[in-house]
Amino acid sequence: MKLDEQSQPTPAxxxxxxxxxxxxxxxxxxxxxxxxxxxxxxxxxxxxxxxEPIRIGVLLPKSGTYAVQGSHxxxxxxxxxxxxxxxxxxxxxxxxxxxxxxxxxxxxxxRKLIEERxxxxxxxxxxxxxILAVMPIALRRRVLLMATGPNATEITGKNCNxxxxxxxxPNRVTVRTVYPTLSKHGKRWYFVVASYAWxxxxxxxxxxxxxxxxxxxxxxDQAPLGTTDFSSYILKIKQAAPDVVYLGLGGADLTxxxxxxxxxxxxxxxxxxxxxVNDSDLWAAGPEAATGTFPKLWNxxxxxxxPLSAAFTRKFTARFGHPPEVEAWQDWFGATAILxxxxxxxxxxxxxxxxxxxxxKFVGYKNAPIYFRAWDHxxxxxxxxxxxxxKITGKYDYFNVIAQYPRHGMSxxxxxxxxxxxGCRLGPL
Amino acid sequence: MDAIVSQAVNGLVLGFLFVVISIGMSIxxxxxxxxxxxxxxxxxxxxYLALTIRPITGYPGLLLxxxxxxxxxxxxxxxxxxxxxxxxxxxxxxxxxxxxxLFMEELIRTIWGSTGYPFDGxxxxxxxxxxxxxxxxxxxxxxxxxxVLVTGAVWLFLEKTPYGxxxxxxxxxxxxxxxxxxxxxxxxxxxxxxxxLLAGIAGVLxxxxxxxxxxxxxxxxxxAFVVVTIGGLGSFAGAVVGGLIVGVTFSLTIxxxxxxxxxxxxxxxxxxxxxxPRGLFGERWERFE
Numbered sequence: 001m002k003l004d005e006q007s008q009p010t011p012a013x014x015x016x017x018x019x020x021x022x023x024x025x026x027x028x029x030x031x032x033x034x035x036x037x038x039x040x041x042x043x044x045x046x047x048x049x050x051x052e053p054i055r056i057g058v059l060l061p062k063s064g065t066y067a068v069q070g071s072h073x074x075x076x077x078x079x080x081x082x083x084x085x086x087x088x089x090x091x092x093x094x095x096x097x098x099x100x101x102x103x104x105x106x107x108x109x110x111r112k113l114i115e116e117r118x119x120x121x122x123x124x125x126x127x128x129x130x131i132l133a134v135m136p137i138a139l140r141r142r143v144l145l146m147a148t149g150p151n152a153t154e155i156t157g158k159n160c161n162x163x164x165x166x167x168x169x170p171n172r173v174t175v176r177t178v179y180p181t182l183s184k185h186g187k188r189w190y191f192v193v194a195s196y197a198w199x200x201x202x203x204x205x206x207x208x209x210x211x212x213x214x215x216x217x218x219x220x221d222q223a224p225l226g227t228t229d230f231s232s233y234i235l236k237i238k239q240a241a242p243d244v245v246y247l248g249l250g251g252a253d254l255t256x257x258x259x260x261x262x263x264x265x266x267x268x269x270x271x272x273x274x275x276x277v278n279d280s281d282l283w284a285a286g287p288e289a290a291t292g293t294f295p296k297l298w299n300x301x302x303x304x305x306x307p308l309s310a311a312f313t314r315k316f317t318a319r320f321g322h323p324p325e326v327e328a329w330q331d332w333f334g335a336t337a338i339l340x341x342x343x344x345x346x347x348x349x350x351x352x353x354x355x356x357x358x359x360x361k362f363v364g365y366k367n368a369p370i371y372f373r374a375w376d377h378x379x380x381x382x383x384x385x386x387x388x389x390x391k392i393t394g395k396y397d398y399f400n401v402i403a404q405y406p407r408h409g410m411s412x413x414x415x416x417x418x419x420x421x422x423g424c425r426l427g428p429l
Numbered sequence: 430m431d432a433i434v435s436q437a438v439n440g441l442v443l444g445f446l447f448v449v450i451s452i453g454m455s456i457x458x459x460x461x462x463x464x465x466x467x468x469x470x471x472x473x474x475x476x477y478l479a480l481t482i483r484p485i486t487g488y489p490g491l492l493l494x495x496x497x498x499x500x501x502x503x504x505x506x507x508x509x510x511x512x513x514x515x516x517x518x519x520x521x522x523x524x525x526x527x528x529x530x531l532f533m534e535e536l537i538r539t540i541w542g543s544t545g546y547p548f549d550g551x552x553x554x555x556x557x558x559x560x561x562x563x564x565x566x567x568x569x570x571x572x573x574x575x576x577v578l579v580t581g582a583v584w585l586f587l588e589k590t591p592y593g594x595x596x597x598x599x600x601x602x603x604x605x606x607x608x609x610x611x612x613x614x615x616x617x618x619x620x621x622x623x624x625x626l627l628a629g630i631a632g633v634l635x636x637x638x639x640x641x642x643x644x645x646x647x648x649x650x651x652x653a654f655v656v657v658t659i660g661g662l663g664s665f666a667g668a669v670v671g672g673l674i675v676g677v678t679f680s681l682t683i684x685x686x687x688x689x690x691x692x693x694x695x696x697x698x699x700x701x702x703x704x705x706p707r708g709l710f711g712e713r714w715e716r717f718e
Contacts, residue, residue, distance in 0.1 A: 067644045071543035195688040222688035228639050228648040229443055232436055232683035232690075235564060239432065252640040255545055260638060262549075263566045265556050284640050286547020322544070 053094035054348060056338060057113035057122035059106060059134070060149075060331070062099040065226050065251040066126040068280045069327040070100065073124060073148060076328030079315050080335035088343050095335075100124060103133035110134040114141050120348035121146060123334040126251070126327070127225075128152030128198035131164075138163040139427070144341075144350040144357075148334035149327055151276055152197045153205060156378040160424035163350060165337075165357055165377040167330045169297055171198070172417055174275045175206040177295035177383050177405045179213075185271045186243025187215030192233050192257070193248025195222035202248035202275035218242045223249065230257045234264055247274045255284040262289035277386070279325035279398065287392035295405075296384045298329040298366070302401030304384060308364035323396050333365060337372075351429045367404075368412070376424035380412050431562030436680040438563045444676020445576035446631060450649050451656040451668040452583060453627030459663030460600040460620045462519060463511060466526040469650030470533040471625040475499045475632025476641050477537055480546050488551045492575075496629035503625025507618045515617075530646065538643040550637035572634050579630055580669060583623075587665060596620055600663065655694045659701045661711025670709060 061070035098109035121144035125131035128150035138145035193199030277294035406415035478495035587593035660667025
């Protein structure tokens with residue numbers, strides 16, 4: 001495995017690249033004037049190629065429950081493009097953002113990105129249902145898919161494929177990050193989860209841990225994605241009086257739940273958790289309604305941040321006026337990984353990019369080298385346990401980072417599961 | 430049984446919120462024949478205006494001013510965009526309001542940003558009250574009071590005032606009303622303003638309960654369509670009854686089969702349409718035949 005610092009062009013390199021492109025165009029003009037017969041054709045092609053942007057498809061929600069995450073993710077990817085000075089292989093980088101509102105439309109937009117926009121790779125995906133729907137297209141069309149935001153275990157488990165990589169944490173890992181803390185409150189739990197792949201998987205993963213540990217499921221409700229009014233669910237929870245409420249809800253759904261949980265006066269009285277949390281969900285809920293202990297892939301504050309990620313926070317805040325939420329980091333990293341692969345392989349061929357990503361270690365992003373595991377394409381990384389601050393004073397500063405996982409000497413590889421536990425069988429390139 | 434009573438009451442309160450969202454849409458359709466796809470955006474606009482003026486006016490002030498803002502925006506939209514389409518293909522109004530919904534959502538995103546905003550209800554309305562099995566939050570009781578008052582006021586306006594009579598007459602036979610010397614253009618502007626004002630009131634009331642995000646329009650428009658279709662397009666009583674039925678059905682489905690809660694209102698709509706295609710209170714209106 002290669003072990004190097006983030007591979008990004010220096011300003012000097014960028015200047016050289018631009019000079020080269022200008023020279024190429026200049027040469028075309030000179031050669032045509034001289035009437036050379038063969039040279040101009042090749043040079044014209046080179047010049048045209050130099051002007052042709054390298055397009056990266058971004059498949060993130062512009063509407064619906066996860067629209068806010070989509071916007072933050074896109075912003076994160078923009079910072080990665082800025083980091084590369086806007087170009088790679090002397091060609092401008094262009095992000096092409098298509099909506100990810102549902103599995104059906106995501107499939108159409110994935111095809112559009114590949115067939116019409118000729119993207120070199122695609123990144124994004126907040127909803128696991130959408131990513132599970134587009135993964136077969138990535139495999140069939142042999143195009144790199146960098147799934148930055150979905151959590152369903154099967155994405156890098158039994159449904160894994162050679163062209164799909166995942167940045168976000170699988171539910172298998174997220175449940176293990178918070179269970180030790182949550183189980184201290186008691187083992188009679190109530191579950192409310194979104195009624196699609198991610199929520200149902202989160203329930204199954206956490207229920208397995210709970211039941212093995214002697215716990216009881218007091219209630220299990222599936223809520224359709226995009227539910228606005230959770231008051232009827234909360235009435236059922238209030239009646240059941242559980243020790244912990246575990247929510248497989250995200251985006252605006254989580255915000256709605258927290259607001260209505262607060263409205264009935266249960267905030268702080270029953271501990272809350274979720275398989276993952278986005279900062280923007282809690283920013284929207286507000287300091288009074290925000291509550292819970294959550295697993296988190298990254299946080300812009302806390303003792304485990306690195307200088308490189310802190311620099312990302314500074315650039316993001318300077319450009320967009322507020323600090324980055326976790327989705328922004330995920331898409332920043334996802335775009336950086338794709339662009340690094342393009343730069344290092346000097347190619348946009350997805351097969352070569354896949355080969356690179358399977359062997360490269362990214363250093364400086366977290367306080368341990370992180371990498372996509374070669375046999376399941378899961379990003380192997382430390383994860384955080386966070387809890388909402390008892391008193392929130394900053395508009396965007398909601399979390400205390402209380403621990404980093406894995407703990408107690410457990411290795412990262414073991415924490416993310418063994419090949420037998422994961423069940424991924426990657427096919428050939 | 431306790432759980433059913435508790436959920437039914439909770440559903441009634443939610444239903445009244447649906448009623449306020451829907452009656453505006455129903456009045457607009459009944460009077461002008463316009464299916465207002467942008468109704469949800471005026472709901473969102475009410476919430477966002479409330480967010481902006483809250484630091485200046487406090488809660489009582491914004492309950493008045495934010496809906497007035499949404500109503501004024503509605504009047505401007507009617508005068509500038511919808512008016513040229515009267516007397517033309519009805520589909521044009523539908524396409525225009527659909528486009529307007531997308532445009533205004535983007536406008537909200539541009540002005541206020543895509544990240545949601547916290548919005549708590551008044552502190553004196555926090556907590557809940559329990560009557561036997563029924564648990565109701567103070568805020569929802571306040572919502573119930575406001576929505577009942579608003580619904581009653583709109584009914585009084587339509588039924589008991591000369592302006593209401595003009596609106597009702599204009600919805601049945603606009604040509605005859607125009608022949609009586611009434612400026613229907615102006616009436617239409619005020620009616621659209623009233624409809625969007627009601628959407629704005631619902632937006633303000635919903636802001637402490639639902640996420641204040643640009644896409645919140647979506648969470649209002651679909652129930653509104655379902656309610657208006659169940660009740661009968663253009664019918665005031667239909668919107669009220671439809672809203673309450675949808676609210677109660679939604680809550681009771683969560684008690685027994687939560688995963689089907691969103692689908693329940695569409696199933697209800699399908700059943701009503703099969704049995705009575707004009708909706709529960711829909712009448713045969715000559716101008717729409």
